Amino acid sequence: MIPDHELLKEIKAGSHTAMEVLVKRYYKPIYAFIYRKTGNKENAYDMTQDVFIKMLKHLPSYQERGSFKSWLYTLAVNHCHDQFRSKAFQASKMTEELGENRVSQGDSIPYIFEKNEKRKEVMGAILSLPSYQSDAIILKYYHDMKIREIAEIMDTNESTVKSRLRQGMEKLKAILQRSEEHVPSKKQSSRK
Amino acid sequence: MNLAVEQLTKRFGGHVAANEITGEFTKGVYGILGANGSGKTTLMRMLATVAHPTSGTISFNGVDIYELGDRYRDVIGYLPQHIGLYKNFTAEKFLLYIAALKGLDKRAAAVKVDELLELVGLAHVRKKKVGTFSGGMKQRIGIAQALLNDPRILIVDEPTSGLDPKERIRFRNLLSSISGERIVLLSTHIVSDIEFIAKEILILKEGRLIHKRSPRDLLETISGKVWLVQAAEHDLHQYQSHYKVGNIVRNEKGAELRIISDIPPSPTAKKAVPNLEDLYLHYFEEDLDAAAAQV
Amino acid sequence: MSRQKNNHQENEWIDWLSEYSIEYPDGEKIEDTIFALHAYVPERKKQRFLKKLPLIVQNAFHESLNMSRTFWAANLIHLMAGLLFVVYLGGDPFLSLFVLAPIPFIIGLLDVFRSRDEGMIELELSFRYSHSQVILARLGIVGAFNLACNLLLWSVFHLFAEPVLLMEMLIYWAVPYTLMIAMCLFLSLAFKSIFAAPVSLAMLFILGMAASQFDIDYKALPGPAWLAVFLAALFALYLEVNFIKRGRYHEFSR
Numbered sequence: 100m101i102p103d104h105e106l107l108k109e110i111k112a113g114s115h116t117a118m119e120v121l122v123k124r125y126y127k128p129i130y131a132f133i134y135r136k137t138g139n140k141e142n143a144y145d146m147t148q149d150v151f152i153k154m155l156k157h158l159p160s161y162q163e164r165g166s167f168k169s170w171l172y173t174l175a176v177n178h179c180h181d182q183f184r185s186k187a188f189q190a191s192k193m194t195e196e197l198g199e200n201r202v203s204q205g206d207s208i209p210y211i212f213e214k215n216e217k218r219k220e221v222m223g224a225i226l227s228l229p230s231y232q233s234d235a236i237i238l239k240y241y242h243d244m245k246i247r248e249i250a251e252i253m254d255t256n257e258s259t260v261k262s263r264l265r266q267g268m269e270k271l272k273a274i275l276q277r278s279e280e281h282v283p284s285k286k287q288s289s290r291k
Numbered sequence: 292m293n294l295a296v297e298q299l300t301k302r303f304g305g306h307v308a309a310n311e312i313t314g315e316f317t318k319g320v321y322g323i324l325g326a327n328g329s330g331k332t333t334l335m336r337m338l339a340t341v342a343h344p345t346s347g348t349i350s351f352n353g354v355d356i357y358e359l360g361d362r363y364r365d366v367i368g369y370l371p372q373h374i375g376l377y378k379n380f381t382a383e384k385f386l387l388y389i390a391a392l393k394g395l396d397k398r399a400a401a402v403k404v405d406e407l408l409e410l411v412g413l414a415h416v417r418k419k420k421v422g423t424f425s426g427g428m429k430q431r432i433g434i435a436q437a438l439l440n441d442p443r444i445l446i447v448d449e450p451t452s453g454l455d456p457k458e459r460i461r462f463r464n465l466l467s468s469i470s471g472e473r474i475v476l477l478s479t480h481i482v483s484d485i486e487f488i489a490k491e492i493l494i495l496k497e498g499r500l501i502h503k504r505s506p507r508d509l510l511e512t513i514s515g516k517v518w519l520v521q522a523a524e525h526d527l528h529q530y531q532s533h534y535k536v537g538n539i540v541r542n543e544k545g546a547e548l549r550i551i552s553d554i555p556p557s558p559t560a561k562k563a564v565p566n567l568e569d570l571y572l573h574y575f576e577e578d579l580d581a582a583a584a585q586v
Numbered sequence: 587m588s589r590q591k592n593n594h595q596e597n598e599w600i601d602w603l604s605e606y607s608i609e610y611p612d613g614e615k616i617e618d619t620i621f622a623l624h625a626y627v628p629e630r631k632k633q634r635f636l637k638k639l640p641l642i643v644q645n646a647f648h649e650s651l652n653m654s655r656t657f658w659a660a661n662l663i664h665l666m667a668g669l670l671f672v673v674y675l676g677g678d679p680f681l682s683l684f685v686l687a688p689i690p691f692i693i694g695l696l697d698v699f700r701s702r703d704e705g706m707i708e709l710e711l712s713f714r715y716s717h718s719q720v721i722l723a724r725l726g727i728v729g730a731f732n733l734a735c736n737l738l739l740w741s742v743f744h745l746f747a748e749p750v751l752l753m754e755m756l757i758y759w760a761v762p763y764t765l766m767i768a769m770c771l772f773l774s775l776a777f778k779s780i781f782a783a784p785v786s787l788a789m790l791f792i793l794g795m796a797a798s799q800f801d802i803d804y805k806a807l808p809g810p811a812w813l814a815v816f817l818a819a820l821f822a823l824y825l826e827v828n829f830i831k832r833g834r835y836h837e838f839s840r
Contacts, residue, residue, distance in 0.1 A: 155626035369712035375705025394714040
């Protein structure tokens with residue numbers, strides 16, 4: 100595998116193939132991160148593209164200080180942050196919540212509903228966290244990152260990351276517990 | 292951001308200047324304490340790529356610094372213990388020259404030089420030759436050149452030696468104001484230089500890294516070993532030849548001695564709260580005279 | 587017991603989190619993104635080695651601005667003295683060039699090794715540009731400028747004094763010149779230039795005097811011998827440049 104910094108050098112020198120290799124390498128993880136931050140397929144798709152555009156635009160002045168991966172995630176974290184604050188996004192989020200379009204095909208109907216309910220519950224829980232807590236949780240549990248890497252990405256120190264993780268997890272676990280207590284009633288409601 | 296050294300060793304012939312040093316550095320100030328010949332300078336030279344390790348590795352964000360080459364040198368700023376300035380360059384020209392060697396483009400360099408001359412308080416003497424500068428001014432221009440490339444890693448070797456107390460305080464303040472988002476490695480044999488700004492202190496002795504801990508944890512290692520003893524004048528010598536004696540405060544009954552010892556040096560000895568000076572005495576008793584002479 | 591319970595809870599928690607699966611876009615849509623990104627790839631630099639070349643030249647040019655006045659003065663004196671001596675005083679152009687030619691180079695070495703000799707090298711080794719490259723750039727300037735001045739003098743002599751033969755150029759200029767600079771460079775590598783320069787100058791004058799005293803014997807040496815000495819001096823210079831490349835001219839190289 101060609102290391103990132105080699106690819107970056109090639110891209111800086113104008114290589115389109117190197118760009119394709121690099122983007123394919125990171126497309127899915129970056130998309131996954133943004134998707135979990137937004138919970139919306141269309142937004143995640145557009146924002147992922149934006150992040151890679153930003154990466155290429157900043158490449159000429161990019162000084163390799165940390166790993167490229169961390170830098171790319173930093174761009175993603177910041178881009179999500181900027182988007183959430185924008186009015187357009189707030190508006191689109193409102194309409195999104197009204198729609199119901201998450202049923203995938205192939206499973207038996209009752210199971211889907213239960214699965215879908217659970218999924219929405221986790222999504223809702225994560226979306227309900229303050230941005231800096233959900234960033235840390237997503238990077239840790241879905242991207243298997245070390246505290247040190249998260250600190251680098253979020254440009255803070257390790258103890259801050261730890262406390263964000265702790266606070267975030269406490270909130271999530273509280274939601275999890277609440278949902279377990281309500282499991283029977285939820286099942287009923289979903290089967291109706 | 293992570294700078295890691297592993298099993299770092301440097302031999303000069305039969306002499307081992309640095310012996311299997313292992314440790315990790317992240318954002319913050321690290322104070323490296325050690326006597327002359329403890330391996331401080333050798334360690335810093337290796338971190339600055341000036342000297343090559345005999346064995347062991349140094350890596351920045353997981354990549355060997357020799358593999359990174361000029362990309363690593365791009366992110367470091369180094370102030371060697373003995374910086375030879377081009378004496379007939381003016382402060383400004385000197386910094387511009389260094390900026391060019393560091394690969395800054397002309398416009399960026401001019402802006403940065405202005406900013407740094409201001410920061411280190413030398414803007415008013417920018418057109419003066421550095422040969423005419425005092426020791427403190429030379430160190431300040433030294434730190435300015437180290438900062439030209441806005442380094443992520445700042446390595447300063449004994450920056451306060453040879454400075455008078457006032458200059459030293461000024462330098463300390465300057466250093467804490469620029470430490471921000473960097474890894475700062477600062478070697479010294481003057482404890483007060485790093486007492487309040489170091490995140491961790493490294494203690495080097497005969498090329499080995501004995502401790503790398505926060506100041507508080509380090510003090511913990513000698514807690515219960517610091518004593519205050521009231522001694523009569525004629526007992527002073529006795530104490531000094533048997534114990535590690537730090538501060539001596541004369542009073543009407545003789546003197547109060549500060550002693551580092553595992554056991555109480557006298558039945559009337561009182562325990563004292565350890566400070567970093569005690570720590571230094573504990574590890575570097577033989578060099579204390581030299582250090583005291585400089586304070 | 588409690589650890590088991592903890593583990594159990596932890597697993598449950600991970601299970602719960604993993605419910606949040608991803609809906610990835612189709613491969614086609616990913617390709618669309620990549621297509622869009624092509625517009626943002628930096629423009630290809632014309633030819634890479636052409637880009638690198640000006641950097642070295644730039645570097646050399648920048649270094650030349652920092653050459654001391656002594657160096658430029660030495661070159662000027664070299665030119666003036668050469669012209670004066672031959673054109674106005676009718677002196678022997680060969681002997682004058684014998685002695686004058688290497689002087690600016692010898693003086694220039696003071697500038698080349700200045701950073702090492704003034705204790706700046708420890709700092710400069712930590713900089714982006716490799717120090718030996720800087721030394722070589724300076725050496726290049728000193729050498730090139732000196733060579734240019736010499737050729738200028740030769741052409742003036744050739745046109746205004748007397749026609750110059752290739753053989754004479756070899757024995758009165760090429761051989762002593764390369765020999766002297768090879769020796770002075772060697773001394774500079776081994777010691778400080780501030781020592782190497784005067785020693786070299788002294789030797790140069792002694793040799794010059796000797797050559798003028800025993801001019802007939804000097805000229806009588808066979809051509810191949812001259813050529814051999816010339817090539818040997820060039821080879822020595824080559825070795826010295828290699829030495830510099832490997833950084834073997836300062837205390838930190840081990």
